[in-house]
Amino acid sequence: MNGAAQYTLDETADGGAQLALSGPFLISSVGAVDHELFRISGPIREIEVSGIDDIDTTGAYVIVRLASDHDARITGASNSLQRVLDAIDRSGNDVDIGPDRPPVWKRVPIEMGEKVYAARSGVYGVVGFFGLIMLGMGNLMRRPRSFPMKALVHQMELVGVAALPIIGLMSFLIGVVIAQQGAVQLEQFGAEALTVNLVGRLTLRELGVLMTAIMVAGRSGSAFAAQIGTMKLTEEVDAMRTIGISPIEVLVIPRILACTFMMVLLGFYASMVAIVGGAVVGQLALGIPFFTFLERIQEVVPTYDLWVGLIKAPVFGLIVALAGCYHGMQVKGNSEEVGRRTTMAVVSAIFAVIVLDAFFAVFFTEIGWG
CATH class of the missing domain: 3.30.750.24 (STAS domain)
Structure with missing residues (x-):
């Protein structure tokens, strides 16, 4: 050819x-x-x-x-x-194009050390970011007229009102599962009536607020990171700084306040709906009338269980919003970074919420609210 x-x-x-x-x-x-x-x-x-x-x-x-x-x-x-x-x-030559890979007994400690050092840098970054938020709050308190009230109300609607259906459904099913599984186990000891205690204390004290925080982290925390991260890529954040507008005051603080405040209401709402789910199971499976179940809740659940949940809720909301906004502000380079930071925001928020929940469990037990 x-x-x-x-x-x-x-x-x-x-x-x-x-x-x-x-x-x-x-x-x-x-x-x-x-x-x-x-x-x-x-x-x-x-x-x-x-x-x-x-x-x-x-x-x-x-x-x-x-x-x-x-x-x-x-x-x-x-x-x-x-x-x-x-x-x-x-x-041509016979030189290796890549470095020699160290053995596993060296590689694992090295990688663990790098992860710990990166976590240390991340803690420093979050503390510094929280300091910027405190400075921004101070500036807004000195200039109340510049407070972004419309942005706050809008974020409260997105974080709270728009989340009511999915959180209500999740909480109702959690209440159903707790009541059904609890009744099966308590039946072995002839103590089915204690299902009311189980549902009331577990939902008000732990699962109502905890599951709500995890849902808000996946729903709103990821949205915060993606929204702010996209604004960083399109240089909208830099443009705001150029014209003298603080991104912390306009973008971050409304989201922080909205998530912190709405977590209290969402946590209480989730606990109430979960109790209703448990009452439905009590009516259908245990023979406990619906309203009798609800009245019994008031008798067997101490008031401090409600306060435990309400105290934890704003802390969890602050952690979720802080993680989402922090990782959103760290986006740079390309669109792939938005997805990576969004994932990091959700994972770090859920991890921090679970760790804090364990801390709260020990703390409240020590002060006699166990």
């Missing part, structure tokens, strides 16, 4: 093979025979290149590599062709 690299393969007397190459061995033509040449399995003793009429570095690399793989000699090369082949041969 004219204009294309060609080859012929002939056997030699010693059981090997002679490979004769011809035609132009250029980047535009060598692709037609490249794969076929490197699929030759038998030993090649000699590569005859006198038939090559044009060559570039790509073609020369194919010939040199083929000769190296088969330990073959190259014959019939003209002076100019030989210079190209020698230059390609000298440019």
Whole structure:
């Protein structure tokens, strides 16, 4: 075929093979025979290149590599062709293109240390970010007219009102599950009536607020990170600074306040709906009348259980909003960073909420609210 690299393969007397190459061995033509040449399995003793009429570095690399793989000699090369082949041969080396990988007993501690150091830097960043929020709050308190009230009300609607259906459904099902599973276990001891105690104390004290915080982290915390992160990429945040508007005061503080305040209402709402779910199970499965179940809740659940949930709720809301806004403000580079920071915001918020919930459990037990 004219204009294309060609080859012929002939056997030699010693059981090997002679490979004769011809035609132009250029980047535009060598692709037609490249794969076929490197699929030759038998030993090649000699590569005859006198038939090559044009060559570039790509073609020369194919010939040199083929000769190296088969330990073959190259014959019939003209002076100019030989210079190209020698230059390609000298440019090759056996040095590894990547560093040596340390053994696992070294690699694991090194990676753990890097993670700990990164976490340390993250803690410093969050503390500094919280300090900026405090400064922004101070500025707004000195200038009450500049407070972004419309933004606050809008965020309260998004965080609180818009979340009522999904949080209500989740809480109702949690109440149903707690009552049903609790009744099954308590039935073994003839104490089905204590299902009321289980549902009331568990939802008001722990699961109502905790599950609401996790839902808000996945729903609103991720939205905060994505919204602010996108504004960072499109340079809207920089534009706000340029015209003298503080992004902390306009973007972050309304979200922080809305999430902190609405978590109290959402946590209380979730606990009430969960109790209603437990009362439905009590009516249908345990024979406890619906309103009797609700009246019994008031008798068996101490008031401080309600206060425990209400105290934890704003702290959880602050953590969720702080994580979302912080990671949103850290976005830079490209759109992939938005997704990464959004994921980090949700994961870090849920982790912090669970750790704080464990701390609160120990604290309230120590002060006699156990």
